[in-house]
Amino acid sequence: MISVVWAIVFILLAPIAGGLIAGIDRKITARMQGRYGPPILQPFYDVGKLFEKEHIVVNETQIFYVICYFVFMVFTGALFFSGADLLLTIFALTLAQIFLVLGAYATYSPYSHVGAERELIQIMAYEPMVILAAVGMYMVTKSFNVSDIAASSLPVVLFIPGIFLGFLYVLTIKLRKSPFDISTSHHAHQEIVKGITTEFSGPSLGLIEITHWYETVFLLGFVYLFFGWNPVLAIIAVAVIYLFEILIDNTNARVKWQLAMKSSWAVAAIVGVVNLGALYYFVGV
Amino acid sequence: MQIVQLILFLILFPLVTAVFMLFVGKDVERRWIVKLSALVIGVVLVYLLITGFNKGTLFFDIGGEPIGLLMFAIELAIAAFILYMGVRYKNYLVVGLIILQTLIMVAFEAMFTGKVEVSSNLFVDQFSIIMALIIGIIGSLICVYAIGYMRHFHEHHTGIPDKRNQFFFILFAFIAAMFGLVFSNNIIWMYFFWEITTLCSFLLIGYTKTKEATKNAFTALWMNLLGGVAFSIAILYLATLGGGVLGLDQLLASGKAVALIPAALIGFAGLTKAAQLPFSSWLVGAMVAPTPVSALLHSSTMVKAGVYIIVRLAPIYQASATGYALALVGATTFLLASGIAVSQTNAKRVLAYSTIANLGLIVACAGIGTYEAIWAAILLIIFHAISKSLLFMSVGTAEHHILSRDIENMHGLINRMPRVAAMMVIGIAGMFLAPFGMLISKWVAIRAFIDASFGFIFVIILAFGSAITVFFWAKWMGKIISGTPDSENIEGKVDRSEWIALVSIAGLSIITTFIFPLISTFLVKPFLIRNYGYTTQISQYNITIMIMMLVLIVVLPLSVLLPHRKHRHAAIYMGGVTTNANLQFTGALGIKRQVELSNYYLESMFGEKKLKTLGIYLCTGIIAIMFIAIVAGRVIS
Numbered sequence: 001m002i003s004v005v006w007a008i009v010f011i012l013l014a015p016i017a018g019g020l021i022a023g024i025d026r027k028i029t030a031r032m033q034g035r036y037g038p039p040i041l042q043p044f045y046d047v048g049k050l051f052e053k054e055h056i057v058v059n060e061t062q063i064f065y066v067i068c069y070f071v072f073m074v075f076t077g078a079l080f081f082s083g084a085d086l087l088l089t090i091f092a093l094t095l096a097q098i099f100l101v102l103g104a105y106a107t108y109s110p111y112s113h114v115g116a117e118r119e120l121i122q123i124m125a126y127e128p129m130v131i132l133a134a135v136g137m138y139m140v141t142k143s144f145n146v147s148d149i150a151a152s153s154l155p156v157v158l159f160i161p162g163i164f165l166g167f168l169y170v171l172t173i174k175l176r177k178s179p180f181d182i183s184t185s186h187h188a189h190q191e192i193v194k195g196i197t198t199e200f201s202g203p204s205l206g207l208i209e210i211t212h213w214y215e216t217v218f219l220l221g222f223v224y225l226f227f228g229w230n231p232v233l234a235i236i237a238v239a240v241i242y243l244f245e246i247l248i249d250n251t252n253a254r255v256k257w258q259l260a261m262k263s264s265w266a267v268a269a270i271v272g273v274v275n276l277g278a279l280y281y282f283v284g285v
Numbered sequence: 286m287q288i289v290q291l292i293l294f295l296i297l298f299p300l301v302t303a304v305f306m307l308f309v310g311k312d313v314e315r316r317w318i319v320k321l322s323a324l325v326i327g328v329v330l331v332y333l334l335i336t337g338f339n340k341g342t343l344f345f346d347i348g349g350e351p352i353g354l355l356m357f358a359i360e361l362a363i364a365a366f367i368l369y370m371g372v373r374y375k376n377y378l379v380v381g382l383i384i385l386q387t388l389i390m391v392a393f394e395a396m397f398t399g400k401v402e403v404s405s406n407l408f409v410d411q412f413s414i415i416m417a418l419i420i421g422i423i424g425s426l427i428c429v430y431a432i433g434y435m436r437h438f439h440e441h442h443t444g445i446p447d448k449r450n451q452f453f454f455i456l457f458a459f460i461a462a463m464f465g466l467v468f469s470n471n472i473i474w475m476y477f478f479w480e481i482t483t484l485c486s487f488l489l490i491g492y493t494k495t496k497e498a499t500k501n502a503f504t505a506l507w508m509n510l511l512g513g514v515a516f517s518i519a520i521l522y523l524a525t526l527g528g529g530v531l532g533l534d535q536l537l538a539s540g541k542a543v544a545l546i547p548a549a550l551i552g553f554a555g556l557t558k559a560a561q562l563p564f565s566s567w568l569v570g571a572m573v574a575p576t577p578v579s580a581l582l583h584s585s586t587m588v589k590a591g592v593y594i595i596v597r598l599a600p601i602y603q604a605s606a607t608g609y610a611l612a613l614v615g616a617t618t619f620l621l622a623s624g625i626a627v628s629q630t631n632a633k634r635v636l637a638y639s640t641i642a643n644l645g646l647i648v649a650c651a652g653i654g655t656y657e658a659i660w661a662a663i664l665l666i667i668f669h670a671i672s673k674s675l676l677f678m679s680v681g682t683a684e685h686h687i688l689s690r691d692i693e694n695m696h697g698l699i700n701r702m703p704r705v706a707a708m709m710v711i712g713i714a715g716m717f718l719a720p721f722g723m724l725i726s727k728w729v730a731i732r733a734f735i736d737a738s739f740g741f742i743f744v745i746i747l748a749f750g751s752a753i754t755v756f757f758w759a760k761w762m763g764k765i766i767s768g769t770p771d772s773e774n775i776e777g778k779v780d781r782s783e784w785i786a787l788v789s790i791a792g793l794s795i796i797t798t799f800i801f802p803l804i805s806t807f808l809v810k811p812f813l814i815r816n817y818g819y820t821t822q823i824s825q826y827n828i829t830i831m832i833m834m835l836v837l838i839v840v841l842p843l844s845v846l847l848p849h850r851k852h853r854h855a856a857i858y859m860g861g862v863t864t865n866a867n868l869q870f871t872g873a874l875g876i877k878r879q880v881e882l883s884n885y886y887l888e889s890m891f892g893e894k895k896l897k898t899l900g901i902y903l904c905t906g907i908i909a910i911m912f913i914a915i916v917a918g919r920v921i922s
Contacts, residue, residue, distance in 0.1 A: 055852045061766070061845075063852070068841055075837070084829055087728050091719035092834065098759050100719065106764030108697070108868070109857035110880055117765055117885045120756050126754035128745075135735055135744050144732070198858055258890075269745070276741040 002004055003147070007082035010217070014077055018213025019043045021220075032250045043209070049131050050206035058107045058199045065103030065206045070097035077218040083147025086134040090127075093218075094172065097123055100196065100208070107177030107199035113194030119183035121257050125264040126170035132272045136163035137225060139279050152226040157226040159283070166267045172259045174219055176212075177249035181262050202276065289345040291333045292388035292409055295417060295464045303457035304399070307450050315453065316432050316782065319604040321424035324455070330421040337414055338807050339839055341815060344405035344470060344534070344777050352406075356477045357394055361387070361486050376503045379572055382510040389517040393524060407533070408470040411635045411812040415663060415804075416467040419670045423585040424460045426786045430678050431456065431577035433780030434885040437685045438575050445493045453490060453737030453922065455583065457620035463586045467593060470533045472523065476516050479554070480588065482889045483509040486587050489578040499825050506662025508567045512557030512591075519550035537600055537816075548601040549915055551594060552611050553908065560589030560902035561617045563908075568641060572633045576681030579633060582676035583640045589666060590645055596662050600816055603654030604738065609910035614654025614904045616746040618645030619899040623753040627891040630884075632690045635757060636673065639716065643669045643749065644725070649918045650745055661726055664801070673717035673798060674878025675790045680711040682783050684773055690884070692761055693883055697768015702776040706765050708787045713765075715794045717758040720834040722798050727751055729823070753891075760884045767882070798835055803827050 023040035030037025039045075057063060076092040079085075082173050096117070104116035140159040141152040149156065157164050173180040186193035192198075195207055204219065220238050227234035296400035302322040308313045336345075346592070418518040431453070439447045455899045460484065464477035491502030523530045530539050536547065560568035571582055571829065582588060595602075595611065602608030623644035629635045643665060650662035682705050698706040715721040731747055734740040779787075797804065805822065813820040825833075859880070862870040868880040 056854060056855045057852045058857050060852065060910040063840070064845060067844070071841065072834075073835065075834070079830065082831060088719070088730060088827060090832060091728065094290070094755060094835070095719050097389055098755070098762075099760055102763060102766055107857060108767045108769060108882070109859075110868070110882060111858060113767070113882045119758050120763075122760075124752045124756040127755065128748040131731070131748040131751070132745065135731065135741070135748075137737060139741070193858065193860075245696065258493070261890075265749070272745045272748070273742075276745065280739070280741050 003082055007078040010077050011074060014214050014217040015210050018210075018216045019047070021216055021242070022213060025242075028243070028246050029250055030245075032098050032246070038268060043213075046208050048207070050201075051203050053202035055202045056205065057204070058109060062199065063101050063204055065099050065106055066200065066207050068099040069096055069103060070074075070207050070211045071223055072099060073214050073218075076216050077221075080146055080221055083145055083150070085144045085280035086137065086146055086149065087131070087144055087224050089146065090130055090134060094123065094127065095127055096211075100211075104196045104199070109199050110246065111193045111198040112196060113139050115183045115198060116210045118192075119196050120263055122173050122180070122183055124181075126173045126260040128266040128272070129166050129170040129264060132276065133160075133167045133222075136160040136276060136279070141281065146225065153229050154171060155227075155229050159279060160226075160275055166271035167223075167226075168244075169267045170264055171223070171241075171255075172245060172248060173260065175216065175245055177245050177253045179248075179252040180250075181254060182257050182260055186256070210285035234238045286338050287341065288333065288409060289347065289407065290344060291329055292345070292407060292464075293347070293748075294329055295326070295333070295421065296461055296468065298322070299457040299464065300331075302457050302555050303454045303461065304551040306453035306457060309450065312432075312436060312449075314450070315383035319425075319432055319780070326421045328426050328703075331416055333409075334414055336417065337409060338411060338809075340409075340581070341811065342408060342410040345373075345407040345409075346405045346553060348406050348704045350399070351471070353398075353637050356474065357390070360390060360480060363480060363503050367487075367510075367721045369485070374499065374503065376507070378507045379503060379510060382507060383574055386510060386514045386517050389514070389521055390765055393517070393521050396531065398761075401524050401531050402578050403471040403473075403529075403532045403535075403725075405534075406470050406474055406534065409468055411808040412597070412663065413467045415667065415808050416589070417464060418586050419589065419667065420460060420463045420467070423674050423790065424463070424581060426890075427577050427580045427585070427674060427678070428453070428456050428460075428791055429782050430580070430681075430786035431575075431646075433578050433782040434678075434681055434685075435575065437780065442493070448492070455485050455488050456577070456695055459489070459581065460733040463590060466590055472520060472531045472533060472536065475533070475594075476513075479516060479558075479594075481515055481585055482590055483513060485490065485584060489582075492574055492578065497521050498573045501567070501573050502884055504570050505567035508861070509716040510563075512554035515550045515557075517548040519554075522550070523547050531582065533597065540703075541601060541605060542898070544598075544601045545605060545607055546915055546919070547636065548598045549607045549911060551598060552602070552607070552910075554612060555591040555593075555595040556611070556648070556908070557591070559588050559595070559648060560641050561591075561645060561648060562621065562641075562897075562904040563898070564567065565618065565622065565638075565641045565897070569634060569637045572631075572637055574586055576677055576684070580635070580674045580677035580681070583636065583677060585644070587646055589670065591747045592647045592651065592662070592666060595648055596659060596666070599651045599654040599662075601654075601918070602652055606914050607911055608652045608654050610652070610907050610914075611731055611762065612649045612743065613907050615645040615648030615652055616743050616750075617669075617900060617903050617907070618642065619649060619734070620645075620738070620746050620750040620753075620885045621896045621903075623750045625893045625896050626893045627757045628755060628886045629757075630691050630693055630886060630889050631679070632692050632695070632761075632816050635692065635761065636676055636680065639754070639757075640669070642754070643673075646727070646750075647731060647749070649747075650733060651732065653737045655733060655735060655737050656813045656819045657821045658730070659817070660809055660813060660821055661730040663723065663734045663812075664726040664729060664805070667797065667801075667804065668715065668726055671790060671794045672712050672721075672723060675708060675715070675787065675794060676712035678783070678787055678790070679705050679712060679855055682779060682787065683709070686777065694762055696882070697763050699767045701771075701774060702768075703774070704776060705779065705787070710762060710856075711791045711794055713762045715798075718753050720831040720838070721794070721799065722801060723829065725798075725801070725823075765798060773823060795839065799832065836887050903921050 024045040027037040073096040079089045104112040111225045137149050141149045224234045227237045307514040367383045462478045463480035469475040487506045499554045557564045619642045626635050626638035646664045647662045650658040810820045872878040
């Protein structure tokens with residue numbers, strides 16, 4: 001039921017997969033914007049270069065927080081891919097994310113500070129929906145274990161279509177895509193410089209990039225669970241959804257945090273009550 | 286030694302200490318007596334745990350008519366005192382409530398003395414032992430902390446009369462009453478101890494005798510008296526049933542049809558004591574008291590008495606409309622109080638609203654009443670008591686050094702007061718981060734809710750409330766760790782007794798997270814099996830994961846000790862202008878300007894007034910519907 005092998009596979013291959021996804025993302029984004037775009041492997045070159053740079057810090061402790069962020073993000077993904085309890089995985093994700101926020105706070109810098117506050121708002125915005133997604137999967141498959149949900153023969157997404165759409169909504173926040181790239185962004189239109197990562201440079205910033213790759217693979221794994229009964233369909237769905245996120249990213253301007261938060265909560269509340277209520281009424285627990 | 290002797294000792298020994306406290310002359314005497322008493326209580330509790338954990342439920346036929354009369358006499362004396370205070374301060378709400386309550390109890394005594402029999406007045410089971418451990422260990426550590434704190438307090442506040450003898454007397458009397466409450470099987474005894482906790486909290490909140498303190502003490506008093514009135518009506522009602530159902534065991538065994546009305550009344554009393562909306566304002570107002578009082582009220586006594594009684598009666602509430610009403614009050618309180626905590630800058634108010642929120646979650650679990658929910662409720666009681674007492678005490682100690690309890694003034698506390706800040710960080714982490722206790726309990730609560738009927742509604746509320754919780758704790762933690770490294774260390778000498786208490790409870794917070802599977806197996810599980818016939822357990826695999834996380838959390842900070850080369854330091858980025866580490870930049874005309882960083886409080890979304898008003902209307906409505914439904918149900922049948 002629980003597979004250590006998958007956890008190890010995740011730890012070894014996720015950065016490669018995540019980096020490639022980031023490369024493809026940049027290529028497609030460039031084409032959407034009418035540019036030629038960098039080579040697919042560009043993210044690896046970038047991160048490699050970051051590790052060659054001198055490690056300049058504002059505050060020694062900030063390195064510690066970034067290492068914790070990295071360790072717990074890898075831990076989160078490894079838990080997920082080993083088939084562990086989904087709620088526990090979500091809590092581990094929150095823990096990892098909090099360490100990044102603390103790292104930004106520790107620098108005591110205005111741009112980082114605003115980035116950290118906004119990151120917390122983002123966490124507050126997406127977390128209810130993510131928990132409800134796990135609960136919805138439990139109501140369908142009767143298990144919180146990722147292994148059981150992935151192996152379920154039920155078409156999960158058809159039971160919880162509302163929850164699925166709600167999850168896609170907050171996935172944009174988690175992938176740091178416009179219109180919800182509030183705390184930091186890959187684009188140049190950022191008004192708070194580089195937000196939460198302003199004071200990180202060199203190897204620290206490289207580590208944050210790699211952590212982000214791990215996170216992307218974990219999140220796409222989460223999307224996979226909605227389609228777990230048919231692996232081929234699931235992989236196609238994951239690819240289509242990621243392309244869709246890129247499209248959204250390139251066709252939307254960033255919104256204010258108020259709108260990001262209120263709309264995420266409204267979506268979570270509505271799909272939560274309607275979808276879980278319907279599930280409870282028709283299927284029972 | 287027999288268990289019954291241990292229990293009597295636990296109830297009576299703090300009383301003896303309390304009396305000593307009245308007569309000590311010097312601070313050094315007080316210091317030793319308090320420390321020794323704390324040690325004795327701790328040792329006796331450990332002995333009780335070792336001898337009693339596997340004995341199931343034991344009933345003791347102790348006392349009798351003389352003790353009953355003595356209690357009644359003390360109740361009358363308390364009533365007379367409250368009446369006097371009410372008249373003196375012209376608080377006629379209190380006067381009315383105390384007269385009503387006393388009339389009910391006098392009527393009860395007149396009609397039923399000698400006619401109702403309770404076979405055993407005292408009892409002990411695993412849940413009582415858990416509560417006793419919380420009361421005894423955390424409560425007495427808070428008393429130890431209070432020695433140092435109160436000395437500082439009176440050095441700083443010379444205008445406030447030094448009545449430390451009375452103060453410590455009340456603290457220990459409070460602990461004795463809490464022991465009495467959790468070991469009472471006789472509901473009249475329970476009521477007696479219940480009223481004593483009301484009185485103690487009234488006196489402690491009003492300790493400083495300032496106008497605000499007196500006002501808030503009376504708020505606490507009338508709200509708790511309202512609960513007391515409900516409790517006394519429940520007793521009168523119970524006495525009229527058959528030969529009188531005045532034992533907790535009889536009440537639980539009597540079946541829902543009989544027990545639901547008194548259980549709802551006692552549950553209402555529990556809501557007032559646990560400061561649930563609409564009664565939350567007394568606990569927030571209690572902040573005016575010296576910090577050890579807050580620590581005591583919030584962690585091991587008072588509010589825990591409120592949730593204790595609701596958890597005790599949970600089998601009656603399970604799957605009833607009353608249970609769902611209570612659970613809704615709790616869940617609403619959890620959500621709204623968490624929201625209000627976001628908008629507070631005063632550390633003690635954040636803690637107060639967080640307490641109210643977590644008690645709400647416990648009430649929600651108890652109202653749902655399934656064995657899984659009760660499991661979650663008991664874990665929440667344990668972990669909340671530990672983390673919250675640690676937080677109050679570290680805020681209190683910090684306040685004496687930085688002369689502020691505002692979170693905005695705690696920036697860079699990790700550099701200015703490293704050891705106290707570390708305690709605070711452990712406390713905060715314990716409140717909201719995996720793998721610490723509170724988060725584990727929330728996880729268990731989600732699982733419990735989802736398996737219950739209509740549980741999805743509570744899961745949705747919990748999901749939102751828990752996300753809000755992350756926000757306000759994390760930004761506080763961020764404030765503590767953000768600051769310039771070259772700021773001055775002002776920690777100086779933290780009082781020894783304060784330090785003992787802080788370190789012990791911080792240790793407890795980490796140890797209990799490690800050994801919570803044992804607590805669950807040996808204390809909670811047998812309790813659940815006996816009361817529900819079922820139990821639940823976290824799988825071995827998940828426990829392993831949590832221990833791995835905990836080890837990582839404990840080990841990673843040690844990496845700072847590893848030898849590493851110093852990195853080049855650069856000034857922070859401030860948009861191209863010259864800066865130094867203290868957030869100064871050179872503005873126009875070469876003037877040095879200072880930047881100040883402040884956290885977000887999102888007042889427009891989470892304003893106290895707005896959410897509190899909403900909560901008062903909602904929860905009053907739910908409680909009203911609960912009682913109307915009960916009365917209507919009775920009339921129809």
